[in-house]
Amino acid sequence: MSLDLPELLLLGPGPSPTSPAVRSAQALPLVGHLDPTMLELLDRVQERLRPLFGVDHRLTLPLAGTGSAGMEAMVSNLIEAGDRVVVGVHGVFGQRFAESARRAGADVATVEAEFGTPLDPDAMARTIAAGPTRTVVVVHAETSTGVLTDLAPIAAAARAAGAMFVVDCVTSLGGLELDLQTLGVDAAFSGTQKCLSCPPGLAPVTFSEAAIERAAARRQPAPFYFDLGLLTGYFGSERAYHYTAPVSMIYALAAALEEVHAEGLAARAERHRDVAAALRAGLGPLGLEPLVPVEHATPMLTAIRYPDGVDDRAFRSHLRMVHGIEVGGGLGPLAGRVFRVGLMGHGARRENVLTALAAFGDALQTAGMRPDIGGALAAARQEFT
């Protein structure tokens, strides 16, 4: 049976496009999750993930489940009822972490910033110091707004308070250089469908020895599926069954990580910055404006304000139906006010910037605007020279 699915250019907040090598790997015949070839592949995947996080933590692994499973693994293992947890909230994903910690019974203190603006590191430091803080959490690349968090001052404040520092790297992993161990980040989680350009379904996570010790000392054991001790049984040297690992997804991730390794993380990060700069350069002539100033912006996701008179649904539907391009809508208070463009992983290509700008121009013209499409393409091309 043919599924007859459209071939779309995925330029939204994820999933990002996958390469032919990743798609072929996913279609390979299955082996058992405890087969020696699978275990070797797992070793390789773990080895390839560590430098992307910038850690040498032994407990660095692709957890089954999407990025949110990675978040739950953090909460389940590192947060207990009554813990004071400080969460930076300047977008939807900070909100979600705060809610997950609340559901675990934590005493959550949020430090809020308007969607589209960065967290104030002084406000974070003050709130961290204001109580016996056990855990500090921030989102590195806020996909709902495109704001990049400066981790260093928050890491320093967490360290000064003796608190554990947990970072959501769902959108940043594989798209920019991370140096989490040097910064003193104790645990982090990600997803496969953003800058790794793999289908959604795995959550790369990493835990320091201090984090492993905290999990082992819990008053109540973690939920069975996310229990670090049991995960170590499978992903560590023992190789005991914990769950039936999603074999095909691990093939796909292994292939994606080989591509990242072959390119080199520094070159890959540069490619993301290069296309983001070109996209930004092209917006002005179209009459568009990025939500976040460049100094606080993520390279892999750009939220773009709609000019007055352009309807979100009609604009995005035009892109999807006429141009076969997927972009994201705004979330939370930004719904209807911005659209979100992801240039992530395999999708972070110069030709995609030009294709996207031309399509945005066409959609704007359809909405009655007068974009300078030629000017936008020329401005973007200028960035490539």
Ligand SMILES: Cc1ncc(COP(=O)(O)O)c(C=O)c1O
């Ligand atoms: C920053 C961030 N955190 C967490 C998540 C949740 O990941 P998932 O949707 O894969 O469960 C996302 C998904 O877009 C994200 O962008």
